[in-house]
Amino acid sequence: MKALVFTRPSTLEIQEVDDPTAGDGQLILQVEATGIGGGEVYQLHHPGQRDFPSVMGHGIAGLLDDQRRVTVDPVTSCQTCAACTQGRRQHCSTRRIIGIHSSGGFAQQCVVPAENCHDLPAELSWEQAMFIEPFANAVHAWNVGKATADMRIGIIGAGAIGLGVVAQASAMGTSVIDVAEITPSRCVAATELGATSTLTKLPAEASYDVVFDAVGTPKARAQAVGATANGGTIVLLGLESEDPGFDATEVVRRELCLQASYVYLPDEFAEAVQLAAATSSDWIKNYSLDEVQDIVDDFSIGDYTVVRAALRPQR
Numbered sequence: 001m002k003a004l005v006f007t008r009p010s011t012l013e014i015q016e017v018d019d020p021t022a023g024d025g026q027l028i029l030q031v032e033a034t035g036i037g038g039g040e041v042y043q044l045h046h047p048g049q050r051d052f053p054s055v056m057g058h059g060i061a062g063l064l065d066d067q068r069r070v071t072v073d074p075v076t077s078c079q080t081c082a083a084c085t086q087g088r089r090q091h092c093s094t095r096r097i098i099g100i101h102s103s104g105g106f107a108q109q110c111v112v113p114a115e116n117c118h119d120l121p122a123e124l125s126w127e128q129a130m131f132i133e134p135f136a137n138a139v140h141a142w143n144v145g146k147a148t149a150d151m152r153i154g155i156i157g158a159g160a161i162g163l164g165v166v167a168q169a170s171a172m173g174t175s176v177i178d179v180a181e182i183t184p185s186r187c188v189a190a191t192e193l194g195a196t197s198t199l200t201k202l203p204a205e206a207s208y209d210v211v212f213d214a215v216g217t218p219k220a221r222a223q224a225v226g227a228t229a230n231g232g233t234i235v236l237l238g239l240e241s242e243d244p245g246f247d248a249t250e251v252v253r254r255e256l257c258l259q260a261s262y263v264y265l266p267d268e269f270a271e272a273v274q275l276a277a278a279t280s281s282d283w284i285k286n287y288s289l290d291e292v293q294d295i296v297d298d299f300s301i302g303d304y305t306v307v308r309a310a311l312r313p314q315r
């Protein structure tokens with residue numbers, strides 16, 4: 001099969017590799033679409049602990065041998081440690097993510113755990129399925145941030161995860177959903193999902209009960225602190241920078257709650273399958289293996305005109 005192999009920092013190469021084989025409890029997925037997000041492009045240039053060569057791609061949808069259309073929850077854990085048995089698989093010390101710790105969906109086939117496959121509703125396109133994994137992050141962020149419909153919600157960044165927070169807030173019936181985003185196409189998508197306003201920056205007036213930072217730069221985090229009401233909550237989702245970027249003494253004096261959010265639980269992933277129905281296939285741009293470098297180059301220079309990109313490895 002063909003795969004897009006991460007061979008060294010900043011380099012993806014199309015290679016002919018052996019077809020994968022499934023072990024106990026695993027299935028072979030024919031990959032129809034895999035999301036290409038800012039996360040993949042960030043890792044491409046900042047590989048950290050990643051081994052080479054490897055195959056990225058953790059937002060995956062495709063066909064099983066029995067022709068079931070599925071999407072895959074990419075998170076696995078030991079299922080026996082204290083965190084796992086308490087329903088907190090994200091805190092498992094051996095948590096693994098397909099596409100990060102094992103080969104992912106940037107290939108024509110992928111090995112997936114059978115129990116992590118979720119059926120796609122017939123009305124959901126492969127394109128819409130590309131919002132499920134980022135939206136699962138958003139459902140988890142909403143839950144750990146203890147956000148409710150009567151709260152004033154601020155969201156920084158309308159990439160796929162930020163859009164998911166908009167979709168979740170809207171599905172809950174929230175009346176104030178303000179989004180800080182500078183890319184026009186993302187603002188349009190946020191508005192269609194139910195954002196009540198889009199701004200270049202959330203006002204530093206301490207007016208939001210919960211602010212979700214889906215960017216993760218020092219500036220975005222400082223913006224979140226300034227925009228959150230006294231006693232309110234900042235949900236940290238973004239991973240762009242290691243630098244906190246905010247005044248910790250202000251966080252103390254105003255009793256702000258800093259809540260980090262990373263991945264999701266199986267039920268939250270299942271909720272995201274439903275939530276993705278609110279998206280439009282038009283927000284997705286498809287790329288064959290040969291075309292992927294185009295979108296990697298765009299994202300690498302911060303051009304996010306394409307709201308969500310999908311690798312279509314069968315094309």
Ligand SMILES: [Zn+2]
Nearest residue numbers: 078081084092
């Ligand atoms: Zn565990």
